Amino acid sequence: MxxxxxxxxxxxxxxxxxxxxxxxxxxxxxxxxxxxxxxxxxxxxxxxxxxxxxxxxxxxxxxxxxxxxxxxxxxxxxxxxxxxxxxxxxxxxxxxxxxxxxxxxTLPNLPADIVPVGKTPEENLNVFEEGEIPVLHEGAQPHWELVKKYDIIDFELGVKITGAGFPVYKGKGARLQRALINYFLDKNTAAGYNEVQVPHFVNEASAYGTGQLPDKEGQMYHDATDDLYLIPTAEVPVTNLFRDVILSESELPVLTTAYTPCFRREAGSYGAHVRGLNRLHQFDKVEIVRVEHPDNSYKALDGMVEHVKEILNELKLPYRILRLCGGDMGFTSALTYDFEVFSTAQDRWLEISSVSNFETFQANRLKLRFKDKEGKNQLAHTLNGSALALPRVLAGILENYQTPEGIVIPDVLRPYCGFDIID
Missing domain, CATH: 1.10.287.40 (Serine-tRNA synthetase, tRNA binding domain)
Structure with missing residues (x-):
């Protein structure tokens, strides 16, 4: 606010x-x-x-x-x-x-000076690309066909149990999912982020605190009986750990990471671009959240971008970074970088992370402050990013690492998986 x-x-x-x-x-x-x-x-x-x-x-x-x-x-x-x-x-x-x-x-955050002018995603600014797009063998398939071939994700079974957008991970698919979660958490904690486990439901005050309400009310699952919301991202409960908190300046920065499932109604989402893992109602994500001194928050944002780059470099996935234009930014953000992985089988870019600086926008709602050297209370800056969201990372791995013999597991994940190939 x-x-x-x-x-x-x-x-x-x-x-x-x-x-x-x-x-x-x-x-x-x-x-x-x-x-x-x-x-x-x-x-x-x-x-x-x-x-x-x-x-x-x-x-x-x-x-x-x-x-x-x-x-x-x-x-x-x-x-x-x-x-x-x-x-x-x-x-x-x-x-x-x-x-x-x-x-x-009703007023969104003010865009930072370097935010590009634009109305649509096509006007976002491509600021970085890394990795070679692999040349796949003849007959290569998109992930929604591969998961059926190797019996590792069952979308139909999820429909039976719950509905569309709630997949069931099986066998090596479940183990690869767990491997990614553990790998992401290990990378984050090694970088100084403190791991927490948080509730998957939040109250109305928490949703208002990070800006999900009233902006995204229609996109959240709501339990009317207890007036609780299923979280759309770990950002909500993790950032609310600091609601109504006054930190000392010496405590900054505060770095936190958490794994949670995420729940989004995604109302109005349909078409080929949302097939398979491309868009789900329930998915897993590992989040990083920072509470920063205002003088340091943009340097911290650059550090978060480098951190996500390192993870994608280790996974050896081709990716690019976009600086979002004013018309494509989230309601609460002052500056956002989107990471996209290239899916060779789908011949398109898939968003797999957003890293944002909210400046004082969330902190003002949360009453999240720190006491400066003069003893005055000042609003802190909050930042968050996905490190990483699993569905499209998994889709990228399945599609880009497929061979006629099976899906090869990236080297960095093999100690976590316990196997080298899905065949």
Whole structure:
């Protein structure tokens, strides 16, 4: 959430920055500023009444001590009226504050200066490519055919148990899945990230804290009975570990990693581009989250990008990195890099990671602060990234490593799998 003070003092800058997201924020910004002025003037009036009421209470005490009960009675009548007025003003202030918060929730984060202008994914900026695209043998197949051939993932069985988008991993497919999870976690912990296990359900406050609500309400599975949400990513519970927390400056940075299943409704997703593992309602992901000093967050973002690059280099998968344009960025992000693996069998790029800096946007919602050297509380910066999401990494391995003899396992995964080939 954008800070109201910043919006009030930089209205034109906010409107111009959000235009990069192809959003005309003029009317919303004006409403926010007007509501904030109304809130502040109401609060000043309320404070004055409370101060007057407190003064009268002291005066009444003095009059009672001096035996001037009739004068004290007159003042008591005034305090009754002031209390009624203060109650009404307090209720009005609460309503204005709620309206203001609702408006603030509609404003996305401001894009960083280096975010490219653009409306569609085609306008994202390709900033890096690595790896050779393999030449596959004649008759090479996409992963949804390979998994049937080797009986390692069963999509139909998942439909029987739950529905489309909930695959069942079997035999060497399940072991390869587990190998990837352990490998990713080991890489992250070796890089200094502290592993945690977190709940797979979150409450409404947690979903608001990281920006899933109200922006992505329709994409989350919701248990109405207990008012809990299945997590769309480990980012939500992990970042909320720090909700309402004040860190000392010496505690920064805080690095955390977690493996969780992820649940997404993906409403409206259909077509050939979502076949097989390309888009699921339940999938596994290993996440990295950082809480950083504002002065260091973009250096930390570069470090996260290098960390994911190292993993993909070890897996020997051809990949590229895109800097997302304003129109393709997530609601909460100030700057996002997408990693995509090339699927030779599908002849297309598959997104397998997003690494983002949210600056103070999430921290403002979370009330996540640190105490600086002067003893003042400052909002921290939060960052997160996939390291990595499994389905499309697995699809890339199955398709790019296929041979006439079977699917060869990348060297780095063989100690985790316990086998060299799926045949």
């Amino acid at each position: 954008l800070q109201i003070t910043f919006i009030r003092e930089n209205q034109e800058q906010v409107i111009k920055a959000l235009a990069k997201r192809n959003m005309d924020a003029t009317s919303v910004v004006e409403e926010v500023v007007q509501l904030d002025e109304k809130r502040r003037s109401t609060q000043v009036e309320l404070d004055n009444i409370l101060a007057e009421s407190n003064k009268l209470s002291k005066d009444i005490g003095g009059l009672m001590k001096s035996g001037e009960k009739s004068k004290a009675a007159i003042l008591k009548e005034k305090t009754v009226l002031l209390k009624e007025k203060s109650k009404k003003l307090a209720e009005e202030a609460d309503v204005i504050a709620a309206e203001l918060l609702e408006k603030l929730y």
